[in-house]
Amino acid sequence: MTGFVTKENVLNHVFLEQLLIVDDEPLIRSGLRTLLESSVRSILECGTGAEAISLIKNNDIALVLLDINLPDISGLEILEWINNNQKSTSVILISGDDSIDSAIKALRHGAVNFVRKPHDIDDIRHKVHSALNHLHLKRTNVLMTARIEQSERLHRFLVESSPDIIYTLDDTGCFTFINSRIEPLLGFTREELIGCPYFTIVHEEDLDRAVYAFNERRSDNRAIRNLEIRLKCKQNDKFKIFEDRHVVTMLSAVGIYEKETQPSADATQKKRYLGTYGVARDITERKLAEETITFQALHDNLTQLPNRQLFKDRLELAITHATRNNSIMAVMFIDLDRFKLVNDTYGHAEGDELLKKVAARLKNCMRAGDTLARQGGDEFTVLLPDLHSSENATIIANKIIDDFKTPYTVKGNEFRATASIGIAVYPRDGETADILLRNSDLAMYKAKANGKNGLKFYCPESNSFYQDRIMLENELRQAVSKEEFELHFQPQVNIKSQRIVGLEALIRWRHPVHGLLNPSGFIELAEENGLIASITNWVLGEGFCQLAHWRAAGFLDLRLAINFSPLDFERDDIVELIFSHLASHGIPGEFLEIEITENLLLNDAPGVVDKMRLLRDRGVRISIDDFGTRYSSLNYLRSFPISAIKIDQSFVRDVSQKQSTLPIINAIIGIARGFGLHLVAEGVETGAQLKILSNLGCDDMQGYLFSHPVPAADVKNLLVNMPMPADCLALPVQPLSGGSPFGTEKIR
Numbered sequence: 025m026t027g028f029v030t031k032e033n034v035l036n037h038v039f040l041e042q043l044l045i046v047d048d049e050p051l052i053r054s055g056l057r058t059l060l061e062s063s064v065r066s067i068l069e070c071g072t073g074a075e076a077i078s079l080i081k082n083n084d085i086a087l088v089l090l091d092i093n094l095p096d097i098s099g100l101e102i103l104e105w106i107n108n109n110q111k112s113t114s115v116i117l118i119s120g121d122d123s124i125d126s127a128i129k130a131l132r133h134g135a136v137n138f139v140r141k142p143h144d145i146d147d148i149r150h151k152v153h154s155a156l157n158h159l160h161l162k163r164t165n166v167l168m169t170a171r172i173e174q175s176e177r178l179h180r181f182l183v184e185s186s187p188d189i190i191y192t193l194d195d196t197g198c199f200t201f202i203n204s205r206i207e208p209l210l211g212f213t214r215e216e217l218i219g220c221p222y223f224t225i226v227h228e229e230d231l232d233r234a235v236y237a238f239n240e241r242r243s244d245n246r247a248i249r250n251l252e253i254r255l256k257c258k259q260n261d262k263f264k265i266f267e268d269r270h271v272v273t274m275l276s277a278v279g280i281y282e283k284e285t286q287p288s289a290d291a292t293q294k295k296r297y298l299g300t301y302g303v304a305r306d307i308t309e310r311k312l313a314e315e316t317i318t319f320q321a322l323h324d325n326l327t328q329l330p331n332r333q334l335f336k337d338r339l340e341l342a343i344t345h346a347t348r349n350n351s352i353m354a355v356m357f358i359d360l361d362r363f364k365l366v367n368d369t370y371g372h373a374e375g376d377e378l379l380k381k382v383a384a385r386l387k388n389c390m391r392a393g394d395t396l397a398r399q400g401g402d403e404f405t406v407l408l409p410d411l412h413s414s415e416n417a418t419i420i421a422n423k424i425i426d427d428f429k430t431p432y433t434v435k436g437n438e439f440r441a442t443a444s445i446g447i448a449v450y451p452r453d454g455e456t457a458d459i460l461l462r463n464s465d466l467a468m469y470k471a472k473a474n475g476k477n478g479l480k481f482y483c484p485e486s487n488s489f490y491q492d493r494i495m496l497e498n499e500l501r502q503a504v505s506k507e508e509f510e511l512h513f514q515p516q517v518n519i520k521s522q523r524i525v526g527l528e529a530l531i532r533w534r535h536p537v538h539g540l541l542n543p544s545g546f547i548e549l550a551e552e553n554g555l556i557a558s559i560t561n562w563v564l565g566e567g568f569c570q571l572a573h574w575r576a577a578g579f580l581d582l583r584l585a586i587n588f589s590p591l592d593f594e595r596d597d598i599v600e601l602i603f604s605h606l607a608s609h610g611i612p613g614e615f616l617e618i619e620i621t622e623n624l625l626l627n628d629a630p631g632v633v634d635k636m637r638l639l640r641d642r643g644v645r646i647s648i649d650d651f652g653t654r655y656s657s658l659n660y661l662r663s664f665p666i667s668a669i670k671i672d673q674s675f676v677r678d679v680s681q682k683q684s685t686l687p688i689i690n691a692i693i694g695i696a697r698g699f700g701l702h703l704v705a706e707g708v709e710t711g712a713q714l715k716i717l718s719n720l721g722c723d724d725m726q727g728y729l730f731s732h733p734v735p736a737a738d739v740k741n742l743l744v745n746m747p748m749p750a751d752c753l754a755l756p757v758q759p760l761s762g763g764s765p766f767g768t769e770k771i772r
């Protein structure tokens with residue numbers, strides 16, 4: 025038969041695929057073109073929405089890869105134009121937006137799929153292939169439909185090969201025809217359903233809506249279009265399912281009426297209603313994608329817990345409920361203690377596994393109506409509605425703390441996690457979601473400040489404390505930029521030579537309101553907020569400038585001691601920075617002494633040792649400040665290139681009152697001698713302390729007995745005229761070997 029289209033020649037027909045890539049990034053367009061080019065594809069590209077509409081209008085575009093964010097109009101507007109102009113062009117949305125609302129909206133407006141930036145090559149190739157395959161099928165159906173009147177065979181082919189369920193019902197709602205698509209989709213054979221009522225395959229919860237669709241009598245543009253209906257799968261059959269053994273379909277239906285054989289003279293006579301014709305399209309995958317996108321938008325990807333947004337929504341709803349019922353509720357803020365140790369020791373992958381285990385444990389501690397969410401990092405929040413009293417929150421918090429006593433397994437090793445918990449109670453501690461979250465966070469930090477592994481309720485004093493702390497931090501940042509700091513210097517005296525051999529540089533902050541502040545009031549804050557590096561740079565520059573000035577005045581044997589933060593040694597450039605300052609001021613390395621605390625030696629030992637050795641190789645002295653008060657270990661005295669140790673003033677202060685202190689000082693002096701280390705006693709305030717320390721063999725001292733820390737302008741007078749205490753003058757004067765201020769200690 026001339027012009028007859030068979031199944032075989034339709035399937036063998038080759039369509040020239042014309043693709044359009046729309047993106048304002050030329051590199052992305054080029055990459056997609058390279059990925060999708062083939063001998064049967066013609067690929068166009070443009071960078072704006074206006075160009076895209078023009079190309080779609082003037083070309084037979086099969087598929088558009090469309091970026092949602094374009095410089096002139098959005099991808100959603102282009103989708104709307106395609107729909108309004110009834111173009112057969114398919115669209116795959118490409119989005120780099122964190123928000124998922126636009127992706128969902130695009131799917132609902134007809135986009136066949138979406139891809140997130142950055143692209144996954146296999147994913148985008150698969151989705152383009154699937155879209156084109158689907159487009160081929162649609163075009164095939166169009167070709168067949170154009171010739172449907174030519175042959176019942178062609179009609180059967182179209183119906184049976186359709187990806188949709190096609191059916192007819194009689195006027196009682198029973199199936200009279202259904203295509204073969206029903207079997208792979210729902211598991212029923214056609215023979216099982218012919219003669220059965222439509223509700224045999226309709227989900228029970230959708231029956232009320234389905235009754236109008238499956239009994240549709242209208243045949244004009246008011247007929248049912250794209251109604252979402254769930255269809256049941258046959259039990260005990262392994263077919264594609266969604267949730268509880270059903271598929272989601274988009275159903276369209278029209279009424280079927282008998283044809284008039286002759287025109288009727290009676291205009292009021294109606295055609296006889298025969299039944300309903302309908303098409304049900306499987307949108308399960310699209311629905312699942314929408315559900316997945318919605319879930320990901322409101323849940324944490326790692327723990328699957330509600331995220332910050334969902335938690336806040338539920339909290340606001342709980343506040344409304346509590347207000348209506350005049351009840352109380354609580355918000356709990358949980359932060360894991362020492363979690364950074366796991367990440368630093370075992371890596372972030374093991375840290376993520378620990379967070380998932382923690383989330384599972386925390387869920388077991390909750391009540392049925394509570395909400396556990398992940399705020400981010402190692403922080404969790406808990407919503408506790410309908411409490412009888414605030415003590416109920418204490419019970420749950422203690423349950424969490426007790427549960428954490430059971431160790432976790434991290435890479436085959438036991439890890440004992442602890443948590444700091446802050447609690448804010450509604451309405452006592454706040455009446456809005458933001459205030460309750462903020463106050464529970466403040467209470468958590470209070471629990472951390474009190475030793476961690478505990479709980480604290482919010483109190484107004486905490487708010488005042490953190491407001492003052494925030495203000496102080498802002499003022500400290502301004503102080504760094506305006507250089508509101510000063511250096512004061514306290515002399516270190518050798519009692520045998522009765523002269524100053526060194527100066528310890530002590531930073532002060534000239535606060536515009538509070539006056540001169542000691543470092544104890546701001547150094548810890550500077551370390552927490554990343555300002556310590558700038559402060560250290562300033563101290564080095566100012567300290568070396570003053571030392572160079574005194575050396576020019578003839579005090580060539582004077583050494584300068586500068587305190588360093590443990591965070592300074594985490595910097596890769598710290599050694600180069602010190603050498604640069606020494607060189608720019610013309611000061612040999614042996615006239616610098618770096619004072620560190622013992623806890624620095626516990627962190628990243630190999631890296632710290634390497635930096636210390638580079639400094640020691642240039643003659644820089646390294647001393648341990650406050651020796652004996654923290655984690656004293658003979659092992660690091662043996663392993664680290666230490667030059668000197670300082671006896672902490674807490675031991676010196678009690679030396680004349682408590683004989684029990686003497687064995688400790690004796691031990692420290694013995695350690696210094698055994699390792700060939702220089703020794704300095706700090707905090708010497710009385711003649712009695714001077715005599716005892718001198719008799720024990722400590723020759724270098726500093727403290728108020730000799731001088732308070734003084735501004736740089738007063739140092740020169742001290743160097744020339746500082747009076748020595750009477751107890752010091754009673755000792756015989758012994759000049760230092762070679763005039764060196766360092767004596768004969770072992771250089772390591």
